[in-house]
Amino acid sequence: MLRSCDGAGVLFRFAEWRASGGPFVAEASLTVRELRRLWKPQKERLNTEHPLHPTNIRFHRACSWLQRVEEIRDEKVLDHVLLSLWTAFNALYGQWDGERLEPVSDVECWQHFLDRMLELDQGDLIQSQLEENKKLVMTLFDDEYLSRFFWQAPTDRRAKRVRRTRFDAQGWYVEENWTMVLQRLFERIYLLRCQLVHGASTYNSSYNRIAIRRCSQMMEHLLRTFLRVWAQWGADEDWGIMCYPPMR
Numbered sequence: 001m002l003r004s005c006d007g008a009g010v011l012f013r014f015a016e017w018r019a020s021g022g023p024f025v026a027e028a029s030l031t032v033r034e035l036r037r038l039w040k041p042q043k044e045r046l047n048t049e050h051p052l053h054p055t056n057i058r059f060h061r062a063c064s065w066l067q068r069v070e071e072i073r074d075e076k077v078l079d080h081v082l083l084s085l086w087t088a089f090n091a092l093y094g095q096w097d098g099e100r101l102e103p104v105s106d107v108e109c110w111q112h113f114l115d116r117m118l119e120l121d122q123g124d125l126i127q128s129q130l131e132e133n134k135k136l137v138m139t140l141f142d143d144e145y146l147s148r149f150f151w152q153a154p155t156d157r158r159a160k161r162v163r164r165t166r167f168d169a170q171g172w173y174v175e176e177n178w179t180m181v182l183q184r185l186f187e188r189i190y191l192l193r194c195q196l197v198h199g200a201s202t203y204n205s206s207y208n209r210i211a212i213r214r215c216s217q218m219m220e221h222l223l224r225t226f227l228r229v230w231a232q233w234g235a236d237e238d239w240g241i242m243c244y245p246p247m248r
Contacts, residue, residue: 042235061091146188
């Protein structure tokens with residue numbers, strides 16, 4: 001079940017989810033309240049430059065969706081959890097094309113954003129999350145239904161080839177190739193997100209419950225870490241043109 005916990009910086013956790021035959025407890029690092037507190041000095045400084053500074057708005061939008069995740073209690077709304085987490089992520093990476101006057105391609109934006117997060121992360125916080133949750137990461141690489149390659153022509157042969165990604169991932173961990181781990185991981189989460197958004201999945205379907213649980217767990221770990229990296233080292237970065245700024 002989903003539960004909310006007080007203290008120790010943890011308001012939200014996925015408790016006793018039997019994703020692979022046993023309980024898996026995913027614990028978040030910083031709550032939205034703590035992230036906002038961490039961001040407050042930067043927020044106030046940026047507000048002196050512009051009362052609607054886009055870097056502040058991106059952070060605020062992301063936290064608003066993450067806060068909704070913290071408030072959710074019912075496991076029956078796991079679809080909402082994953083979509084809310086991705087929406088929060090999208091608030092950070094989304095870009096507006098000033099020439100074509102439309103949002104830039106999703107994949108292009110989040111791939112570039114992940115690279116920048118790794119570059120900015122002076123405390124190796126992202127690496128720590130990937131190492132601490134390696135078992136969970138590997139289960140996502142093992143799942144052929146999260147592979148775009150598999151769905152191009154779904155067969156047992158392709159499923160076996162997809163599962164070999166686990167061995168590639170082991171090599172990425174040994175080499176500390178966090179860019180590859182992160183990019184390939186988000187490709188899988190993004191595929192599941194697209195299934196939900198584009199009507200390629202039944203609401204609350206039993207077919208993808210385990211995948212949604214696992215993706216939500218990993219997404220939450222990384223999103224909170226991204227927000228922390230943003231707050232500590234990203235305030236003065238140029239995050240590009242924001243989509244649909246608030247109008248006054």
